[in-house]
Amino acid sequence: MILKPQLQDIKNIGYYSGRIIIGISLTMLVPMVVGLLFKEINPALDFLIGAEIALLIGLILTRLCFTKKDLNWMQGMIVVSLSWLAAMLVAAIPLYLSRHWGSYLDACFETMSGFATTGLTLAQDLDHLSYAHNLWRHLIMFIGGQGIVVVAVSSFTKGLSGAFKMYVGEARDERVLPNVIHTSRFIWLVSIVYLILSTLVLGTLGIANGMKPVNAFFHGACLFMAAFDTGGFTPQSQNMLYYHSLAFEVITIIIMLLGAMNFNLHYRIWTGDRREIWKNIETRTLCITIALTFLIAVIGLNQVGSYPSALIMFRKGFYQLISGHTGTGYATIYARQFIDEWGNLALVGLICAMALGGGTCSTAGGIKMLRLGIIAESLKQDVKRIILPERAVVEQRLHHLKGIFLEDKQVRAALLITVSYLVLYGIGTLIGMFYGYPFLDSLFESTSAAANVGLSCGITTPSMPEGLKLTYIVQMWAGRLEFMSVFTLIGFFVAAIKGK
Amino acid sequence: MTKAFILIFFCGAVCFAHLPAVCLAGQISSTELINNAREYDGKSVVYVGEAVGDVMVRGDFAWVNINDGENAIGVWLNKELAGEIQFTGSYHAKGDRLEITGVFQRNCIQHGGDMDIHAQSIRKISPGRVVGEELDTSKRNFVFILLVVLCLVFVFVRRRKS
Numbered sequence: 001m002i003l004k005p006q007l008q009d010i011k012n013i014g015y016y017s018g019r020i021i022i023g024i025s026l027t028m029l030v031p032m033v034v035g036l037l038f039k040e041i042n043p044a045l046d047f048l049i050g051a052e053i054a055l056l057i058g059l060i061l062t063r064l065c066f067t068k069k070d071l072n073w074m075q076g077m078i079v080v081s082l083s084w085l086a087a088m089l090v091a092a093i094p095l096y097l098s099r100h101w102g103s104y105l106d107a108c109f110e111t112m113s114g115f116a117t118t119g120l121t122l123a124q125d126l127d128h129l130s131y132a133h134n135l136w137r138h139l140i141m142f143i144g145g146q147g148i149v150v151v152a153v154s155s156f157t158k159g160l161s162g163a164f165k166m167y168v169g170e171a172r173d174e175r176v177l178p179n180v181i182h183t184s185r186f187i188w189l190v191s192i193v194y195l196i197l198s199t200l201v202l203g204t205l206g207i208a209n210g211m212k213p214v215n216a217f218f219h220g221a222c223l224f225m226a227a228f229d230t231g232g233f234t235p236q237s238q239n240m241l242y243y244h245s246l247a248f249e250v251i252t253i254i255i256m257l258l259g260a261m262n263f264n265l266h267y268r269i270w271t272g273d274r275r276e277i278w279k280n281i282e283t284r285t286l287c288i289t290i291a292l293t294f295l296i297a298v299i300g301l302n303q304v305g306s307y308p309s310a311l312i313m314f315r316k317g318f319y320q321l322i323s324g325h326t327g328t329g330y331a332t333i334y335a336r337q338f339i340d341e342w343g344n345l346a347l348v349g350l351i352c353a354m355a356l357g358g359g360t361c362s363t364a365g366g367i368k369m370l371r372l373g374i375i376a377e378s379l380k381q382d383v384k385r386i387i388l389p390e391r392a393v394v395e396q397r398l399h400h401l402k403g404i405f406l407e408d409k410q411v412r413a414a415l416l417i418t419v420s421y422l423v424l425y426g427i428g429t430l431i432g433m434f435y436g437y438p439f440l441d442s443l444f445e446s447t448s449a450a451a452n453v454g455l456s457c458g459i460t461t462p463s464m465p466e467g468l469k470l471t472y473i474v475q476m477w478a479g480r481l482e483f484m485s486v487f488t489l490i491g492f493f494v495a496a497i498k499g500k
Numbered sequence: 501m502t503k504a505f506i507l508i509f510f511c512g513a514v515c516f517a518h519l520p521a522v523c524l525a526g527q528i529s530s531t532e533l534i535n536n537a538r539e540y541d542g543k544s545v546v547y548v549g550e551a552v553g554d555v556m557v558r559g560d561f562a563w564v565n566i567n568d569g570e571n572a573i574g575v576w577l578n579k580e581l582a583g584e585i586q587f588t589g590s591y592h593a594k595g596d597r598l599e600i601t602g603v604f605q606r607n608c609i610q611h612g613g614d615m616d617i618h619a620q621s622i623r624k625i626s627p628g629r630v631v632g633e634e635l636d637t638s639k640r641n642f643v644f645i646l647l648v649v650l651c652l653v654f655v656f657v658r659r660r661k662s
Contacts, residue, residue, distance in 0.1 A: 040591060045639040052646040056653060063657045097639070127552040127567050130591040210556030210563070236553055236565070238572045244556070244563045246612055312613035334534045334571065334615060341537070341606075 018061025035132030119232020119454020145229025232329025232454030260358025300346025329454020365452025587628025
């Protein structure tokens with residue numbers, strides 16, 4: 001028997017969602033101040049309007065649903081999934097008011113793409129966008145990458161138990177430190193230290209490459225936020241092609257790889273345990289999958305003969321592949337070049353890389369390396385069991401931060417999420433084909449959206465069908481939250497209708 | 501009559517034979533260049549658009565990105581030519597509108613495979629300008645209305661709490 005949700009469930013969900021919306025409203029003050037600094041009055045007003053509306057909604061929700069009770073698992077999951085949708089809606093207000101997005105739906109697409117660290121964009125005339133709006137696009141990536149709820153958890157959540165449930169709901173099932181609030185704060189500490197260092201490096205490099213100092217440091221900060229959070233937005237319409245610089249490409253590759261690394265590994269590096277990186281199953285799996293997918297891409301590119309030399313083929317191929325594999329979406333070629341110049345085999349290699357993603361407890365999307373490692377290890381042991389004598393004991397072990405004995409439930413969980421991702425990629429592909437796009441184009445864009453990558457082969461434009469925009473929004477949202485909180489939300493609505 | 505026909509036919513055939521070259525020398529959009537990159541690779545093209553972002557000087561040359569309203573393409577040009585650019589597009593400025601004549605490279609060997617244009621000459625079609633920002637009064641009024649509503653809600657929330 002399905003039980004109808006109680007009033008207390010709704011109060012808890014409303015109260016915590018309200019607090020998170022208040023948090024989003026406060027973050028809008030950052031671009032507002034930046035707008036004022038750059039004498040961008042109307043953009044500053046856009047953010048003030050956005051912040052006021054968000055604050056109003058947050059205040060009303062926290063007042064109407066006021067409660068002192070902690071969250072249970074179901075409520076925690078629903079708070080996360082609803083908060084992400086609410087954040088998308090309120091964060092889109094200043095973007096829509098800027099008139100650089102054709103409709104409110106386009107602005108919502110942009111904010112979901114930002115929060116989910118995807119990087120697909122529907123912005124129009126990006127080269128004339130204000131600093132304030134551009135900062136907001138990148139800031140929401142930074143917030144979404146760490147996790148919207150992590151922001152709230154690390155700043156104003158008191159209940160430890162409820163905080164952990166929301167933390168898990170945001171696809172972070174590993175804690176770096178025993179306490180979830182300390183974990184959230186550590187994630188922020190790492191991100192902010194890297195932000196300062198990378199902004200300095202990229203800013204200085206920008207100046208050396210001929211950019212104006214203000215632009216250089218602004219771009220440096222934005223590029224870091226989008227690369228470390230494996231997002232993929234850039235301040236200019238040409239993406240990474242704008243810079244015409246090998247040094248920019250090398251540094252962003254390093255930042256993208258850092259972003260795709262599990263925060264637990266960052267913690268190990270910070271505490272001096274560098275050996276863990278090489279022993280960890282995620283790092284090993286990532287190295288193998290990068291090598292394999294790059295090999296496929298190179299064979300494909302070589303067949304087509306698009307690039308005039310091996311060095312150029314390596315530079316272009318490797319950059320797009322790392323960008324795709326880490327789920328970032330930075331590109332040094334134009335969207336149509338993927339289809340016109342890469343050939344089917346190279347595209348398949350890139351699509352596989354995008355689908356696989358980065359590390360768990362990182363800002364990357366996709367299936368993730370730990371799951372892939374678990375499935376591969378389990379398969380290896382099963383083959384061993386068949387080959388070895390029946391009485392032989394096959395030990396299923398892998399190393400992830402510590403030695404782990406592999407259990408069936410872990411394999412099942414890894415397979416379940418993997419299958420969910422594959423289904424999500426497939427559904428997006430079918431809908432793309434329904435709207436008349438070719439199979440490979442649809443698969444590429446669908447995988448890019450659902451795995452929160454952001455590379456585009458040209459489908460994502462302001463003129464694409466509204467239904468497809470909605471499809472990609474749902475894919476980005478479900479892919480980023482890794483399904484459980486989305487499934488719980490669907491279950492909640494079913495229980496509200498059918499429950500007794 | 502027959503001679504005239506032969507003459508017209510001959511002239512027509514000559515024009516037709518030279519048509520692709522004439523087209524390539526004509527103005528081309530960024531979308532056309534990107535979508536037909538193989539066709540235009542290594543050919544001289546005329547590309548018109550607004551200079552956006554930074555003029556990035558690299559030694560004796562410079563990069564400037566030119567946006568024709570559809571996409572932006574990087575143009576590699578002599579530092580002296582780049583010096584003619586006074587305004588580049590941003591929130592506060594409309595960039596110089598330039599006509600670039602140069603060689604289009606699908607995967608430029610000199611620049612790591614980037615798609616770019618190596619400019620031979622540039623012509624300023626229209627100069628850029630600083631874009632003055634006028635206060636949007638409807639937005640300002642909306643801010644005040646929301647502020648009043650927010651204050652009322654805040655007072656209501658505080659009263660209920662106390």
